[in-house]
Amino acid sequence: MILWKNLRKIFMLVLGIFIVCLSFTTRAAIVTSIKPIGFIAASIADGITLVKILLPEGASVHNYALRPSDIKHLQEADLVVWIGPEMESFMKKPLEKLPTQNTIEISQLPGVQSLLLLDQSHKESRYIDQLPNIENHIQFKNHEYHHYHNKYNMHLWMSPEIAIQIAMAIHSKLLGCMPENQDQLNANLQYFKASILTMNKTINQQLAPLKGSNYFVFHDAYTYFEKYYSLVPTGYFTINPEIQPGAQHLHYIQMQLLSKKIQCVFTEPQFQPIVVKAISRGTNVHFGILDPLGTEISISKDSYVKFLVKLSTQYRSCLQED
Ligand SMILES: [Zn+2]
Structure with a gap:
């Protein structure tokens, strides 16, 4: 009985990934709330798929309200990357309607949790x-x-360490959906990590x-x-x-x-x-x-x-x- 339940779970998971991945082949679409998260996504998706950023220049993530066009972007997104409801409260409701396989909630990533800093x-x-x-x-x-x-x-995008965790999560999600882009995705992740190392030297100086x-x-x-x-x-x-x-x-x-x-x-x-x-x-x-x-x-x-x-x-x- 337990074996059957587990098999069923695995089958549903595989089916879920299959359904999610189908749409990736037809149109671009990683959607992020703010630009810096879009920067990380663009680095991993470089040469593979496009990134859409919701907040226009000059808007604050602390008081943003979604426009109808934003809601449409979220509904049509293949992958949404956000920090979580504590930062982008305006995304909580629309994302409830998306399958969880289509989202990355950064604050919930296991590799990020150990890096969280207390609020002042x-x-x-x-x-x-x-x-x-x-x-x-x-x-x-x-x-x-x-x-x-x-x-x-929750200003997690300001940490170079967390940025690497975000990059790895996006890499893994895209790899699951587009194994045919494995070489490019691996090269992009490697490039991102190496550029962070070089940047650290510059900034420390x-x-x-x-x-x-x-x-x-x-x-x-x-x-x-x-x-x-x-x-x-x-x-x-x-x-x-x-x-x-x-x-x-x-x-x-x-x-x-x-x-x-x-x-x-x-x-x-x-x-x-x-x-x-x-x-x-x-x-x-x-x-x-x-x-x-x-x-x-x-x-x-x-x-x-x-x-x-x-x-x-x-x-x-x-x-x-x-
Ligand atoms: Zn802030």
């Missing part, structure tokens, strides 16, 4: 310790719990002199990148960019800026941070831009590496100013 609110960071009073602390924690429903930081720098970032998006390359921000304006920072938190940042120890305040292309300019007035602090979504980088097999190198250059160009 769930650890005793120097930032939380320095919040001026308990009321502000509670206000921040409530916002995060309400919005993220998860104790881990760029960032090594910046260790110990004092700076504020706009939101809590860079933890994986910073930990990987040994940078530690003094703090951030907001954990969730949809929510304006409270008055007391802004006062705390302003005091830090007036102390003249802070070298740089980083904003982002996706937000208009009037509040950042307002509290920085009269402090002589430098301004830089960090782009967590790879704006203006075109899709190619090298785009993920270009994205991280550009980020590194953005840190350097502000923190190296006198």
